Amino acid sequence: DTGVSQDPRHKITKRGQNVTFRCDPISEHNRLYWYRQTLGQGPEFLTYFQNEAQLEKSRLLSDRFSAERPKGSFSTLEIQRTEQGDSAMYLCASVKTSGSSGELFFGEGSRLTVL
Amino acid sequence: GNSVTQMEGPVTLSEEAFLTINCTYTATGYPSLFWYVQYPGEGLQLLLKATKADDKGSNKGFEATYRKETTSFHLEKGSVQVSDSAVYFCALIFNQAGTALIFGKGTTLSVSS
Numbered sequence: 001d002t003g004v005s006q007d008p009r010h011k012i013t014k015r016g017q018n019v020t021f022r023c024d025p026i027s028e029h030n031r032l033y034w035y036r037q038t039l040g041q042g043p044e045f046l047t048y049f050q051n052e053a054q055l056e057k058s059r060l061l062s063d064r065f066s067a068e069r070p071k072g073s074f075s076t077l078e079i080q081r082t083e084q085g086d087s088a089m090y091l092c093a094s095v096k097t098s099g100s101s102g103e104l105f106f107g108e109g110s111r112l113t114v115l
Numbered sequence: 116g117n118s119v120t121q122m123e124g125p126v127t128l129s130e131e132a133f134l135t136i137n138c139t140y141t142a143t144g145y146p147s148l149f150w151y152v153q154y155p156g157e158g159l160q161l162l163l164k165a166t167k168a169d170d171k172g173s174n175k176g177f178e179a180t181y182r183k184e185t186t187s188f189h190l191e192k193g194s195v196q197v198s199d200s201a202v203y204f205c206a207l208i209f210n211q212a213g214t215a216l217i218f219g220k221g222t223t224l225s226v227s228s
Contacts, residue, residue, distance in 0.1 A: 004158070033215060042119075042204050042218030043159070056215065091159070093216075104216055106151075106159040 002026060004107035006092050012113045013082055020078045021110040025094030032075050033104065034067055035091040036060065043091055049075060050097075082114045117142045121205050121219035128195055128226050136190040136222045138179075138205035146207040148172075148181050148188040149216070153202045162190075162203070195226045 005024045013019050025032050031050050035043035046065070047057045051072040061067075064082075069075040079086055089111050093104040122137040140146065150162040150172070163172030168183035177192045188205060205219040 040220065042206075042220045043216075045215040045217070048215060058215075093159075103161045103164070108156075108158040 004092055004094050004105050006090075006107040006110045008110060009108065010111045010113075012115065014115050015084060016081055018078065018080045019082055019112060020076055021090050021092075021112075023075045023077070023092030023094075023107060025073070025075070025092070026096075026105055027073075029094035029096045029105070030072070031095045031097050032069060033093040033095075034075070034077050035093065037089040037091055037109070038087075046077075046090075079112070082112075084114045087112055087114045117146070117207065117209075117217055119205050119207055119217055119219035121203075121222050123220075123222070125223040125225055128224070130197055130226055130228050131194045132226075134190070134192040134195045134199075134224065136203055136205075136224070138188045138190065138219060140186050140188065140205075140207050142186070142207060142209075144209055145183070146209050148179070149206040149208070150177070150179055150188070150190050151204040151206055151218075153204065153221075155201070159204065195224070197226045197228050200224055200226045 007022045033048040034046040037043045045058050049069040064080045067077045089109040091109045093106045095104045118141045147166040149164045151159045152162045153159050163174040165172040165181035171180045179188050179190045202221045202223050204221045206216045208216045
């Protein structure tokens with residue numbers, strides 16, 4: 001499978017715990033996005049990377065959230081001191097910014113439930 | 116700011132019925148417009164797109180035309196199938212580097228046989 005993969009698919013945690021999600025983009029894609037989707041809403045932009053550089057962060061990304069893409073390949077999204085309001089589906093998408101249609105390819109998401 | 120507004124669902128149709136899902140946008144420039152679809156248990160997939168005014172995107176029998184004068188990108192299909200049951204998202208992006216895809220809230224379509 002050469003699509004975008006995310007891990008874990010589901011995570012249940014207690015309030016106050018830290019969680020980390022991983023995204024493996026399509027291998028030749030240089031740009032990687034993180035989105036959050038809650039029930040009944042469309043995906044909301046959190047942050048994106050161009051190669052290993054984090055170029056933009058949404059105001060939704062509080063200081064409890066941190067994302068990395070250390071070698072310009074996979075990325076991690078960490079949420080510290082989780083709150084019930086963090087319960088959502090976290091989506092990763094990747095795109096090749098040159099020589100392509102610019103289509104974003106999405107993973108199936110990591111669903112977080114904070115108890 | 117830039118935003119996308121979709122008609123609220125759910126939309127419930129019988130097989131072979133005509134489908135329209137309305138989408139309008141607010142943007143400070145001239146974005147590219149997309150329809151993404153999310154089938155149950157699957158990730159978002161691009162359905163179709165249009166990059167400039169009057170362009171028509173089409174795929175799998177679905178069509179949408181980029182209307183600058185009405186800032187709209189309505190999704191249509193002449194004859195829906197049960198397999199079209201999914202959540203449909205309208206989205207926009209600006210073509211300059213460094214911008215993210217902005218989504219509407221999604222419209223759930225349920226087609227019965």
